[in-house]
Amino acid sequence: MAQAQQGQPRIMVLNTNTKREEGKKVQEENIKAAKMVADVIRTCLGPRAMLKMLMDPMGGIVMTSDGNAILREIMVKHPAAKSMIEIARTQDEEVGDGTTSVIVLAGEMLLESEQFLEQRMHPTVIIAAYLKALDDVVDIMEKEISTPVDLDDQELLSKVVKSCIGTKLIKKWEGLAVSIALDAVKKVRMDVGGRTEIDIKRYAKVEKVPGGEIEDSCVLKGVMVNKDVCHSKMPRYFKNPRILLLDCGLEYTKGESQTNVEISKAEDFTKLLEIEEDYIKNVCAHIIKAKPDVLFTEKGVSDLAQHYLQKAGITAIRRVRKSDNNRISRACGATIVNRAEEITEGDIGTGAGLFEVKKLGEEYFAFVTECTDPKACTILLRGPSQDLLKEVERNLVDAMNVVRNVIVNPRICPGGGASEIALSVRLKERARAIEGVQQWPYKAVAEALEVIPRTLIQNCGASTIRVLTEVRAKHSDKTNVNWGVDGNTGKPTDMSTLGIWEPLSVKLQTIKTAIETATLLLRIDAIVSGLKPGGAKE
Numbered sequence: 244m245a246q247a248q249q250g251q252p253r254i255m256v257l258n259t260n261t262k263r264e265e266g267k268k269v270q271e272e273n274i275k276a277a278k279m280v281a282d283v284i285r286t287c288l289g290p291r292a293m294l295k296m297l298m299d300p301m302g303g304i305v306m307t308s309d310g311n312a313i314l315r316e317i318m319v320k321h322p323a324a325k326s327m328i329e330i331a332r333t334q335d336e337e338v339g340d341g342t343t344s345v346i347v348l349a350g351e352m353l354l355e356s357e358q359f360l361e362q363r364m365h366p367t368v369i370i371a372a373y374l375k376a377l378d379d380v381v382d383i384m385e386k387e388i389s390t391p392v393d394l395d396d397q398e399l400l401s402k403v404v405k406s407c408i409g410t411k412l413i414k415k416w417e418g419l420a421v422s423i424a425l426d427a428v429k430k431v432r433m434d435v436g437g438r439t440e441i442d443i444k445r446y447a448k449v450e451k452v453p454g455g456e457i458e459d460s461c462v463l464k465g466v467m468v469n470k471d472v473c474h475s476k477m478p479r480y481f482k483n484p485r486i487l488l489l490d491c492g493l494e495y496t497k498g499e500s501q502t503n504v505e506i507s508k509a510e511d512f513t514k515l516l517e518i519e520e521d522y523i524k525n526v527c528a529h530i531i532k533a534k535p536d537v538l539f540t541e542k543g544v545s546d547l548a549q550h551y552l553q554k555a556g557i558t559a560i561r562r563v564r565k566s567d568n569n570r571i572s573r574a575c576g577a578t579i580v581n582r583a584e585e586i587t588e589g590d591i592g593t594g595a596g597l598f599e600v601k602k603l604g605e606e607y608f609a610f611v612t613e614c615t616d617p618k619a620c621t622i623l624l625r626g627p628s629q630d631l632l633k634e635v636e637r638n639l640v641d642a643m644n645v646v647r648n649v650i651v652n653p654r655i656c657p658g659g660g661a662s663e664i665a666l667s668v669r670l671k672e673r674a675r676a677i678e679g680v681q682q683w684p685y686k687a688v689a690e691a692l693e694v695i696p697r698t699l700i701q702n703c704g705a706s707t708i709r710v711l712t713e714v715r716a717k718h719s720d721k722t723n724v725n726w727g728v729d730g731n732t733g734k735p736t737d738m739s740t741l742g743i744w745e746p747l748s749v750k751l752q753t754i755k756t757a758i759e760t761a762t763l764l765l766r767i768d769a770i771v772s773g774l775k776p777g778g779a780k781e
């Protein structure tokens with residue numbers, strides 16, 4: 244249309260430098276792009292996962308086997324590949340684990356649909372069948388495959404965490420990692436009004452301090468911030484400290500916008516300084532009246548204020564981050580106060596047993612620990628290098644998320660591809676009852692699910708067809724739901740003896756996201772590129 248209107252740019256529909264592709268070609272390309280992304284991280288699935296080493300434009304390196312962390316670093320051009328990468332992020336934010344699986348599965352779902360597009364089946368038929376299969380997956384998973392967990396059963400809970408950790412670099416320190424994950428989540432768990440709130444991102448912070456050994460890592464019974472006291476004479480150690488948290492500065496606040504003051508006499512200048520001094524003195528007097536031992540503020544502390552506080556024996560730490568302040572507040576029970584005049588006794592936190600400033604490696608850290616009932620914690624990680632610690636952090640965050648998922652939705656399902664094969668067998672059965680062409684794409688979902696066990700077998704170098712057939716045969720008996728693949732040896736194994744369990748919510752989210760993304764990409768029949776940033780409205 245654009246050519247027909249050349250010379251009359253105002254009614255041109257598309258700009259001359261836009262590129263437009265339509266129809267079957269687009270769908271084929273989307274599938275190819277999705278497969279390409281899936282192929283990148285296929286080898287990162289399971290206990291025999293390989294790591295990838297990525298270099299960012301600044302020259303830093305990332306070493307990881309975490310699906311999301313890999314894809315986050317990769318820059319892709321194709322829009323379909325971009326949305327694939329997006330789902331890894333969604334998965335990571337939603338449940339924290341299963342980011343590799345979701346990509347591999349979504350790629351396979353799309354690949355399966357290729358045959359139907361070739362047979363000129365309309366995408367909406369495929370989509371309808373896929374979504375129907377998804378409904379059935381949820382139903383089967385909830386009713387037939389998953390089992391409830393008793394949250395007091397520590398052994399089972401640690402098995403679930405172990406299954407998650409077993410595919411990661413920290414497998415070597417499995418015992419330590421499991422106890423850290425369980426402990427940290429238990430600390431940040433809050434039951435408010437019958438609702439369980441577990442905010443790992445905000446209240447369980449991982450602090451990485453290179454040096455020492457991984458074995459020195461621990462969950463603090465409280466929190467730690469990367470700060471030193473602001474005046475060298477302030478005490479660095481208190482037993483049972485009274486802690487005051489502020490989010491205002493202890494400095495004379497200058498005018499918000501530019502202020503000009505004209506002074507003609509020397510006395511006026513002195514007066515001006517006096518006003519400043521009086522202000523600080525007044526604020527400090529209010530603070531001193533509240534008798535805190537330690538003061539944390541999000542803003543600055545002027546030299547004068549430091550002087551007054553130090554004379555009163557108060558330790559001040561300035562410019563702590565808002566998030567750190569929130570964590571200290573939850574750990575010791577203090578309330579963050581905005582104005583020094585308004586401090587009340589109830590705002591002072593007395594829940595901590597110890598305040599100290601210690602030097603770890605080259606840096607100083609302030610610890611608020613031995614808290615009676617900390618609702619926030621810091622996980623202190625030690626280890627040989629920053630790159631390794633970063634991967635350990637990612638692994639631990641995955642593990643903590645798994646614990647959270649199980650607590651929020653206490654149901655688990657077998658891992659090692661067992662759930663997928665059980666689903667596949669049952670879906671194939673249900674497919675027989677479906678009439679018309681829809682049954683083929685419905686069955687394709689069942690086929691696609693097998694990509695997880697197949698990849699697990701491939702990654703440990705066993706024979707795919709033989710093992711998969713053996714496992715399938717096991718599943719012909721419906722009581723053998725837990726049979727899957729041992730990811731280390733590649734042999735068919737009962738997951739209940741191997742102890743590989745995954746939270747149901749992770750598995751469901753993985754399959755849901757994968758199918759929904761596949762249907763979304765199938766629904767696209769045109770790609771227009773080169774539009775202006777505002778969108779395609781004109």
Ligand SMILES: Nc1ncnc2c1ncn2[C@@H]1O[C@H](COP(=O)(O)OP(=O)(O)OP(=O)(O)O)[C@@H](O)[C@H]1O
Nearest residue numbers: 288289309310340341342343344410658659729730
């Ligand atoms: N010992 C094992 N034997 C067989 N399969 C296992 C074993 N441990 C884990 N698995 C399986 O490996 C898969 C998880 O692999 P992995 O943790 O590498 O990827 P992910 O969880 O999908 O993504 P990520 O952890 O990178 O976010 C699950 O399907 C799980 O059941």
Ligand SMILES: [Mg+2]
Nearest residue numbers: 340341407410
């Ligand atoms: Mg995992």
